[in-house]
Amino acid sequence: MKAWDRIRNASKLTRVRWLIVYCTDIILIFPMLGYYAFYLNWQQGMPPLAVLGGVVVLLTFNVLSTRPFRIAVQGGRRPTVVLAVTGVLAVALLILFAQIWAIPTWLGLLAPFVRKRVAIVVGFASIVLANLFVWWIGGWIVSLLMLVQTLFTVICLAVVWANLALWRLTTEAHEGEEALARLAVSEERLRFARDLNDLLGQSLADVARRTERAEGALASDRESAAAEMFEVRDLARRSLREVRAVVQNYRAIDLDEVLASVRAVLEAAGVRCTVRADTGALPPETRTLLATVVREGVTNVLKHSRAERCTITIEDGVLEMSNDGVSGPAGEHAPNGLAGLAQRVRAAGGTLEAESTADGRYRLRAAVPA
Known part of the structure; x- marks a missing residue:
């Protein structure tokens, strides 16, 4: 439940980061082929202890491989120890068990922390050396393995570089929005x-x-x-x-601008928002007061609920906001939030109510003389 709450309460930027990281984990699929290769080796008579040792090495490589790209998107320092250990494990898998799957993945782990030309040179060198080794032990199949490893290397580097560029563009756009605000x-x-x-x-x-x-x-x-x-x-x-x-x-606050703004904010947070508002005949004081209530209500939806749908209606000076993310006692107003607004609304001759409805929704209703 805590994990689900963490996902629901995560910011939009955090969710994008998770999506990019998990999409990049596709490069970890290639080493998984090694488990099937170990199974075939065991069927062909490889000693069980050797198979078990290879599986442990490959499993360690898989676990450590999940860290570097996450560190890269979080702006952390280069994990030299992790990269060195995974590099040694990849070489061990190649030399001891003739598995080329780990080498392209290790290049993908290295790519975010070195220049592109360095990664390309290292990738080319790994292709040549790995296939020379396989040719030495296997002969004619080297041409096929050369093609396979080249393809895997290109895919790993392309996936990492593309997703890293996408993350940088996302963070720049987010920082630009904050700067504009x-x-x-x-x-x-x-x-x-x-x-x-x-x-x-x-x-x-x-x-x-x-x-x-x-x-x-x-x-x-x-x-x-x-x-x-x-x-x-x-x-x-x-x-x-x-x-x-x-x-x-x-x-003074423009009510129409506030309605458009909060709708955009809610939809950006994954909340479907429907707005039906007749505001043309409202006096400026009423428009300002209702705009303040709308902003406070949307703030509560984002901070204190797990809503997926929100409806905002304004008719004859009566504002109703409802959402399906009830969380906590509905009748308790925060001292600096709805309680303060309730006093302002009463001072203007109106009423403000907040309650949970029978269909499991949370409703905020403000009636101001029009």
């Missing part, structure tokens, strides 16, 4: 800071000038100084109203 946040912060600077810069300069004038007139004309201070008070109040208006506009 950070850039969007930074630009929004800069816009807000620029608006505040334009708004408060002149107002604060006027306050400072009038305060200085009032201070100069305080000794000779107290009435004039008092009048200047009243002007300062009115200017401060007007500036405060303007700041509040800017902040209110800054907090």
Whole structure:
């Protein structure tokens, strides 16, 4: 169950990494042919102890072969010890048991940690040396084995290089998405800071000038100084109203954009999302409040459920979100999540409810006066 939860809760990038790694494990199929070869050798009279020793060597090689590519996609250091041990085992399988299957696989393990031309040179040398050895012990079958080992070597190197390139492209795309998100946040912060600077810069300069004038007139004309201070008070109040208006506009959220965004996020996480929303007649305050509820609800779906389907409907100021991934008590709201939203909705004259339905779904319902 824990393994299944780990799979369900894994990020999209992690799932792609698992897929690429397991697809690359196809190169481990080639050494598996050695077990059948050992069975044939045993049938033909090879001593059981020799067969058992070969199986142990091959099994050790198989187990160690699962590590290098996983280390490569995780950005780890080159596993020199693992590569050296698997190389020795591959040579032992070739010399002692005339099995060429392990050599191409070992080249695939080496490929992510060396330059391509080095891997090609080593691969060519292994083909020549291995087939010279087989020719020395087997004679005319060398031409067939040369073809087979060349084919296996090309397949192993091509699979590893292609999947490694695919992983690099995936990580670059993921990093690009994160960079765009950070850039969007930074630009929004800069816009807000620029608006505040334009708004408060002149107002604060006027306050400072009038305060200085009032201070100069305080000794000779107290009435004039008092009048200047009243002007300062009115200017401060007007500036405060303007700041509040800017902040209110800054907090405004486009409901349609939020619906499109959360649908894309859910589908990217493997959750089918259906949206039916009639938002054209809603006032700006209601749109902003419902957009906030939608974002919080989707956050809960992604973090606290194992949903596969999610439905979002908005009609006459009533928002309903339901999903099939019920997890934990439905009526308990997080202090900084739905509970805070419930207070905001009630302050606007509406209601917010979260509950598990009879058909095993989780429903979030927010009704705001339209």
